[in-house]
Amino acid sequence: MKNLIIKYTITTILFFVLSLIQSSFLPFFSIVGQIPNLVFILFYVILFFDNRGESFFWAILVGFLLDVFMPSYFGISIISLLVIYLLKKILDYFLKDIQGKYFIVYLIFLFSINFVIYSLLVYAFSLIFRSSYELSLSLMVSLAYNIILFLPAFYIYKFIARPDYLENQLKLL
């Protein structure tokens, strides 16, 4: 229980710091006006390893942090991330078989699909609420930038969280 509290606290702080880095540090390193979405990357890594459904909680918290630093209403990122949460579960069910064979391809494919859908959802909500979020034609640049950071983040998290992940797998068995 104590470990769980420490884990949640650290992850929350990490999300907060990443959202600050994203809004103040990364704009200096934009490519065609695009910066990586570090908060989304960490959320997706956690979602990937999640067996207990705790990503539902993270989707709300991460969505809240993204909405705070976005010129828009609250709820846009929260709902978009919840859709991604459900979508990941559905895709996992249908693509389970190819996971082992071509893991990297599966990983990049899954992340790309979810990232593009997330961007489209945020854009669609922003259109409805007439906020100033823009979907640039350079979405592909943004996707490439995010994949480059997602892959190391994935393996680092896998390395750190592996015992916990395996433990959950055994419990399921």
Added chain:
Amino acid sequence: MCQTANEVNVYIKKQNFLFQKVLTRIIILVLVILLLNIFQLEIKNSFYHVSSPLINIFKSSGNNIYNFFQSSFNFNSLKKENDNLKEENQKLLSEISSLESLARENQSSKEALENARNRNFSILSSRIIQLDIANDYIVINKGSENGVKVNMPVVSSQEVIFGKVVKVYDNFSEVILISNKNSVLDSKIQYSDPTKPVIHGVVKGKGNLSVYLDLVKPDSQVNQGDILVTSGLEGNLPSGLIIGKILSVNNDDLKPFLTADVLPLFDVKSVDNVFIITK
């Protein structure tokens, strides 16, 4: 038979439980989102307030690292840029000298220059605390407590326009840059020669920190390098605030108006302080 009926009952109970669980989650979520939006101003203001010291650290370190890499990568192009600047400087000097001679000769233009020098803005200095280049907006550290109101223009110390205030919190304000796709500015071309007719147009945002000039009469003489300023036709915007420089003119016969690509002269990455024109 009885066992099957029991199984069906258990299944229905499980389904109901799941349905209730999902419904409760949805209701709680909707309530949370509603509450967040009701207290949006207070929540965002507190968040900016708490995080502004950290944001300043990240922003200044980002700026330093960016400048370091920029100077390293651009070393080769510095000489070329320097030559261009020298050339441009000479052109500007010659323009100033022609302006001065015209001012001596023409009393009305002298008065206009006097007025331009003497115009008084009430300005409020503020610091950029958040950049969102992808969405072309910034957050500054002055808000309603400092007298900031929606639609007030934000400029640099050289009177280059950045954008307008769109949302005001107690201690912070959101500013959409002129490059934001929702931004439209009434503008005119600034000529040093007062005999030339004033060309009016509209500067629209293209996103990604770029803008373009639109709605210019097709027979207008727009040239590369012309300077665009605000026209002053919009009530809250003073005239003469610098917008940008014409990069290239697109005169398509099929289109009813002339358009031009514009290099905006604001620089969100290197400027820390901006000024809000409050009056």
